[in-house]
């Protein structure tokens with residue numbers, strides 16, 4: 001049985017203005033898994049994440065960490081945030097120190113670690129997020145993508161068990177988005193539990209072990225990505241689209257080029273392996 005590390009139980013949340021942003025959320029996060037919360041804008045993804053490390057308190061229901069409902073007392077919250085780290089969507093809400101190095105070292109310093117350990121963690125986080133060149137730069141002079149990477153470094157340096165990334169690739173250029181995905185792979189092989197939110201269906205399909213699809217504050221489905229993406233009515237209800245790989249696969253099956261029993265391709269390389277390739281000769285135009 002996989003160990004459940006984090007869980008939302010019968011959770012409802014109302015913002016002070018009365019917006020019912022989360023409705024009857026029940027979700028188990030398994031230790032070491034790669035989970036994506038997939039949903040369009042306003043679905044409730046960020047609000048759910050704020051519940052996961054105690055920034056917001058459920059109106060009803062609860063969040064459990066390792067089987068125990070979390071406490072909202074200051075000391076308990078500090079302990080929880082050592083274990084559950086969040087990288088916010090907007091890096092400006094995460095960075096507050098004057099230099100990159102100071103910013104990344106802030107969390108580890110507050111953990112009471114030795115100077116040597118803090119330095120080692122910051123160096124590793126700088127390296128992992130390719131921000132080593134920026135360590136002496138004032139944070140307010142960084143570009144958006146650089147701020148985003150530094151905010152990720154700040155959370156990595158805390159070495160939490162569970163790392164939550166809210167729309168991590170939004171605003172990153174293609175190279176840095178790709179490298180970020182490599183970093184997620186590395187964190188995952190190190191045994192971290194990783195939760196991301198996105199509306200990028202290609203990313204959700206290729207990266208996740210499991211998906212939870214949100215719409216209007218509810219989790220309308222959760223399960224294995226391939227299974228969920230083969231339910232068009234579900235994808236439509238959540239205002240999403242099909243990942244290009246599944247779209248292409250469905251068209252090939254529809255045209256009779258692939259038998260319906262063909263396993264779903266997870267990557268472009270998988271797709272190229274299963275397409276019955278026929279060499280095409282193009283006659284030169286006279």
Ligand SMILES: Nc1ncnc2c1ncn2[C@@H]1O[C@H](COP(=O)(O)OP(=O)(O)O)[C@@H](O)[C@H]1O
Pocket residue numbers: 015016017019021039040041042043044045046047048
């Ligand atoms: N501070 C707030 N006060 C009132 N409503 C909010 C606030 N923040 C978000 N909402 C509302 O809560 C719902 C969920 O928002 P959010 O969690 O940001 O969605 P997502 O991250 O999926 O885009 C939306 O209807 C949004 O308008």
Ligand SMILES: [Mg+2]
Pocket residue numbers: 045046047089166167
């Ligand atoms: Mg959001």
